[in-house]
Amino acid sequence: MKKINYLKGDATNPQTEGNKIITHICNDIGGWGKGFVMAISKRWKQPEAEYREWFKSGESFSLGEIQIIKVEEETWVCNMIGQHRTITSSKGISPIRYEAVEKCLEKLAFDALKLNAEVHMPRIGCGLAGGKWEEIEPIIVKTLLRHDVSVYVYDFE
Template structure:
């Protein structure tokens, strides 16, 4: 089985050959304005525009769904709805929804295999969403890696 390749750098600037999908977590309330999405928006306007359109349409816009947006000849961005709202709730539950993230990753397998693409991401769900990498990493192994998709995780310097 493949293993996650960890790199230092910027996940919006993948350095590998071939098709690449940049995967990241979005919330389920149409908010785009903090965290990794800012790095995406600095580079390309389309992922935010498409996410907002998707939210407005309400069509299949819920936890566990993904949206693939082509931004360059061989780079696509995968908006994954894996976060409920944006704040830790009163019971201390962070916005991350692990079941939804796993659903998204399972849907991403098909896209990656269809395009013969590697997947690039920051440590998804571990920033503002409040998730723990110890929970996310095994999910990536069970989904993408188990299906022979190459995964690169970037730690921003």
């Protein structure tokens, strides 16, 4: 089975040839404006516009759903709804929803295979969503890697 490739650098600027999908986690309340999405918006306008459109339409806009937007010749961005709201609850529950992330990555695996694409990402869910990488990593193994999709995780320097 493949392993996760860890790289230093910017996940919005993938360091490989061929088809690639840059994936990241979005919330389920239509908010876009903090964290990794800012780097995406700086590079391409479509992912934010399509996310906002999707939220407005309400069509299958819920935890565990994904949206894939072509932004360049060999590059797509995948908006994954894996975060409930944007703040930690009074009970100390972080916005991340691991089951939703798993559903998203399972769907993404099939799209990646159809597009013959590799998947690139920051350490998804570990910033504003409040998730832990030791929870996310096994989910990536169970979904993307199990389907033989190459995965690149970027640590921004």
